[in-house]
Amino acid sequence: MILAVSELQNPPSPARAYRGRFAPSPTGPLHAGSLVAALGSWLDARAHQGQWLLRIEDIDTPRSIPGAAEQIQAQLLACGLQWDEEPVWQSARQETYQKAFNQLIDEGQLYPCNCSRQTIANALKALGVETERHQELVYPGSCRSQLGLKPENTLAAWRIALPEHCTIAFEDRALGHQIQNLSQEVGDFVLRRSDGLFTYQLAVVVDDAEQGITHVVRGEDLLNNTARQIYLQKVLHYPTPVYVHLPLVLDEFGEKLSKQTLASAIDISTPAHALKALELAANHLGLQEIAKQAHQSIGEFLSAATAAWKKKYC
Numbered sequence: 035m036i037l038a039v040s041e042l043q044n045p046p047s048p049a050r051a052y053r054g055r056f057a058p059s060p061t062g063p064l065h066a067g068s069l070v071a072a073l074g075s076w077l078d079a080r081a082h083q084g085q086w087l088l089r090i091e092d093i094d095t096p097r098s099i100p101g102a103a104e105q106i107q108a109q110l111l112a113c114g115l116q117w118d119e120e121p122v123w124q125s126a127r128q129e130t131y132q133k134a135f136n137q138l139i140d141e142g143q144l145y146p147c148n149c150s151r152q153t154i155a156n157a158l159k160a161l162g163v164e165t166e167r168h169q170e171l172v173y174p175g176s177c178r179s180q181l182g183l184k185p186e187n188t189l190a191a192w193r194i195a196l197p198e199h200c201t202i203a204f205e206d207r208a209l210g211h212q213i214q215n216l217s218q219e220v221g222d223f224v225l226r227r228s229d230g231l232f233t234y235q236l237a238v239v240v241d242d243a244e245q246g247i248t249h250v251v252r253g254e255d256l257l258n259n260t261a262r263q264i265y266l267q268k269v270l271h272y273p274t275p276v277y278v279h280l281p282l283v284l285d286e287f288g289e290k291l292s293k294q295t296l297a298s299a300i301d302i303s304t305p306a307h308a309l310k311a312l313e314l315a316a317n318h319l320g321l322q323e324i325a326k327q328a329h330q331s332i333g334e335f336l337s338a339a340t341a342a343w344k345k346k347y348c
């Protein structure tokens with residue numbers, strides 16, 4: 035089954051006013067890489083005269099670092115990246131995720147799974163499937179016989195049962211046509227973990243829909259999640275936003291800058307330092323001309339960058 039995004043819209047809705055978002059996980063401060071995602075999504079929203087929302091993705095509470103969300107907000111404001119509505123915190127939205135989860139349980143689309151990583155690796159080996167060391171394991175559906183059970187066993191993870199041939203196709207505004215065979219490349223994926231926490235995939239889809247997000251502009255490291263999210267939008271009868279995945283900032287070893295690799299926080303000690311960080315981010319986003327010019331203030335830089343973004347990408 036190949037599902038193209040056009041088939042997923044329920045029903046084709048009139049063009050909605052642009053609503054974009056930046057959705058950092060508070061696992062560390064904003065670094066050069068996350069600033070690119072913040073600036074790219076802000077510029078796209080402003081170039082479309084749209085709204086830009088901030089969502090703190092602290093759903094994975096054990097990984098969240100106290101104070102990081104506040105630090106990210108202070109860094110955004112120092113860079114002139116002001117959001118339009120009260121920030122949404124995922125940690126306060128468990129009930130909303132629970133409702134979507136219950137809907138899928140009631141429809142018999144989920145099943146509990148107690149497989150450890152090792153059990154999955156062994157099952158794949160028995161099937162003759164080789165997996166590289168750091169590669170994601172494609173879940174072979176070992177616990178599918180439990181489809182339709184109700185969540186009494188709280189120690190299990192809950193997976194969604196995908197159709198047999200589930201291929202998702204979509205257009206990325208930056209990268210063009212994308213296609214992923216979810217059944218073969220991902221397998222039934224987890225919506226609620228065995229520790230009871232809802233996963234990023236479920237939370238992001240519910241939040242994007244509830245916040246009326248029309249455009250998702252984020253780093254290319256998340257591209258591999260998009261087909262899963264579009265599939266969830268389809269089963270939950272949500273509209274699918276426009277997707278734009280931005281180029282990643284790599285370190286000297288060719289690795290993505292991330293909080294895990296302890297990328298350093300952007301320097302906002304003075305407006306001149308914040309402006310420098312913004313210019314580097316703009317350069318990375320393909321706005322070299324703007325990055326090269328001298329700017330008197332952050333405000334002036336941002337309006338020039340918005341005009342340049344509009345001309346180049348909209």
Ligand code: GLU
Nearest residue numbers: 057058059091238252256
């Ligand atoms: N919270 C995710 C991150 O910080 C981003 C999620 C998204 O933009 O969809 O990597």
